[in-house]
Amino acid sequence: MTDTLVIYYSFTGNSKKVSEYVKEKLNEKDRKANILELEPKVPFSTDYDEVVEEWQNNDIKKDVEIKEVTIDLSKYKKIVLITCTWWYGISPVMKRFLKDYDLSGKDIIVASSNAGWLGHCFRDYKTLLPNSNIKGELDLVFSSNEQERDKMLTTQEEIDKWIEKLN
Numbered sequence: 001m002t003d004t005l006v007i008y009y010s011f012t013g014n015s016k017k018v019s020e021y022v023k024e025k026l027n028e029k030d031r032k033a034n035i036l037e038l039e040p041k042v043p044f045s046t047d048y049d050e051v052v053e054e055w056q057n058n059d060i061k062k063d064v065e066i067k068e069v070t071i072d073l074s075k076y077k078k079i080v081l082i083t084c085t086w087w088y089g090i091s092p093v094m095k096r097f098l099k100d101y102d103l104s105g106k107d108i109i110v111a112s113s114n115a116g117w118l119g120h121c122f123r124d125y126k127t128l129l130p131n132s133n134i135k136g137e138l139d140l141v142f143s144s145n146e147q148e149r150d151k152m153l154t155t156q157e158e159i160d161k162w163i164e165k166l167n
Ligand SMILES: Cc1cc2nc3c(=O)[nH]c(=O)nc-3n(C[C@H](O)[C@H](O)[C@H](O)COP(=O)(O)O)c2cc1C
Pocket: 009, 010, 011, 012, 013, 014, 015, 016, 048, 051, 052, 053, 055, 083, 084, 085, 086, 087, 088, 089, 113, 114, 115, 116, 117, 118, 119, 142, 149
């Protein structure tokens, strides 16, 4: 039975890598998991610094449209949410998704990948998921060093423990 859906948004690939790992890990344990990538309707600039600049204070000023989700979310009892952190909050893409789609009543674990400044990501998730059961939160830390932004500092063991919370 397919019962878990991993939903992620990733700008530079860190959250994507972890999402794929989580999916594989769940499938290893005889639980068929699927994966869904969220995408903005209009792609962001490929210039990293330009995007950082543009999305300052993303929590109050701006909104973004996302591509329609065609997967039937009602089939899944358990959800894994992973996004990058943008300006101390969850990414505007993940925010848009949580505003537009209803995950009420589901068991959920959440993660926000960041470079050391997680800010209010967990609060964002809680606010946008008032009727869901958030069973675990993961502070997913990558290097803040420009040369190695894809170096994960959170250990695989920590990720595995977090996945267990969905059981
Ligand atoms: C627009 C923008 C804003 C960011 N804001 C933060 C932040 O507030 N705190 C932080 O720790 N990292 C911040 N980062 C870094 C990313 O969260 C971090 O590199 C993350 O691992 C990237 O995940 P991804 O590869 O899935 O996009 C920001 C990056 C971008 C592009």
